[in-house]
Amino acid sequence: MKQTAAFIDAESVETLNTAAVLDPSSGKAIAQTADCGPDEIDRAVRAARRASRQWRRVAVAERARILRRIAELIKRDEADLARLEALQTGKPLKQARRDAELTARYFDFYASAVETHYGSSIPLNADTMIFTEWEPHGVTAHVIPWNYPMQIFARTIAPALAMGNCCVLKPAEEAPLTAVRLASLAFEAGLPAGALNVVTGYGETAGAALTGHDDIDHISFTGSVEVGRIIAHAAANRVIPATMELGGKSPNIVFADADLERTVPGVINAILQNAGQTCSAGSRLLVHESVHDVMVARIAQAFANVEIGPALNDPALGPLISKTQRGRVMSFVERARSHGAKIVVGGDALNGGVLGDGFFFQPTLIDNVDPYSAIGQEEVFGPVLAVTPFRDIDEAVRLANGTDYGLVAGVWTRDIGTAHRMIREVLAGQVFVNTYGASGGVELPFGGFKRSGYGREKGAEGLRSFAQIKTGVVAL
Structure with missing residues (x-):
């Protein structure tokens, strides 16, 4: 049976305990993944913090070049990624192929979007120059569900990296395989070590350790209202921003x-x-x-x-x-x-x-x-x-x-x-x-009212979710 390690600081990391991944079409186990605990989570967050000191200073054009290269590699491996996605989620192969196409599209889109994402000047008076600029949060935590693992990986990771953040992502234990594969492609594309880490395992352990970590600056979560409440409390306890997409009854x-x-x-x-x-x-x-x-x-x-x-x-x-x-x-x-x-x-x-x-x-x-x-x-x-x-x-x-x-x-x-x-x-x-x-x-702002969550993903709004605005005021 295939063994899949976590991906931390550009290295494969195995754990003593593992979590089984089942093929929903047959009910049979198709892989074992690392079952990360607090030690692995802390290692991933520390790696992201180290990398953030470098990545946030990389020129926007270079960040965009790397994101486009990630998109190219996803397109190169599209057939294999789609097959793996279909196996772990049970979705029909044609739907998984479409997911792979859109995964590449997110990286292409945010490569272009960040190149035209500017601050502004504010004409207060003749004696003062005022301007705004967007800065990354720093280290962002991403908890994604099992229904669209590739798409949601891309829609949350691509804008976060584009804006200069470094990321730790926890995929659902039911469907973690494509997340690890995508992370390896990101480093093949030239992403620096530590800028993107994937920690596999169960929500109650790996997910809780990640969202409760003291050195996280932003949380992005897609999933149920019940788990969203827990994660929102974790963010509120540390007074950090969070984006919550919590489902619907549409x-x-x-x-x-x-x-x-x-x-x-x-x-x-x-x-x-x-x-x-x-x-x-x-x-x-x-x-x-x-x-x-x-x-x-x-x-x-x-x-x-x-x-x-x-x-x-x-x-x-x-x-x-x-x-x-x-x-x-x-x-x-x-x-x-x-x-x-x-x-x-x-x-x-x-x-x-x-x-x-x-x-x-x-x-x-x-x-x-x-x-x-x-x-x-x-x-x-x-x-x-x-x-x-x-x-x-x-x-x-x-x-x-x-x-x-x-x-x-x-x-x-x-x-x-x-x-x-x-x-x-x-x-x-x-x-x-x-x-x-x-x-x-990909281009359309996405998010909900009421218990469907708060914050917006996709489109230009997705970039703003992963940045904070700063105002500079200069007296002339």
């Missing part, structure tokens, strides 16, 4: 005049992409009562015919990440059934046959969902779509905003006035009209 809102030929595929992809294990998954379908029946019928037919299979077979739908996650999804479906919702199609795990040992769950459509029930309010993180009808635009807005989350929303209508009103009134960080998602959306 609606697709379908009005009576929607183009259903366009809407139905968009709604389906929004929930089945990565088996629904996406923070921005369109897990709620709010549909006008006049088109409710036809929408449900079309989606049910499509769900019943979805190709399901192992990741490397490149199906439409792969497995969930783990047996635990599959059980969690099942519990939501069972509670919905017991509270009177109608399971139109799906609703169960796949057992027996060639898929029986993997963590597969049927595409599931649930109608007549009480919007205030658990499945109408909480993030399921599986291929489960909850349907609730509405009568008019006021009710649509009320339902859309009726959860504690506010990450993404989709609006489907031909009426430009309806579209703009929904963009204005729906509480979400991104609102899409007649589409859903942005094929990675």
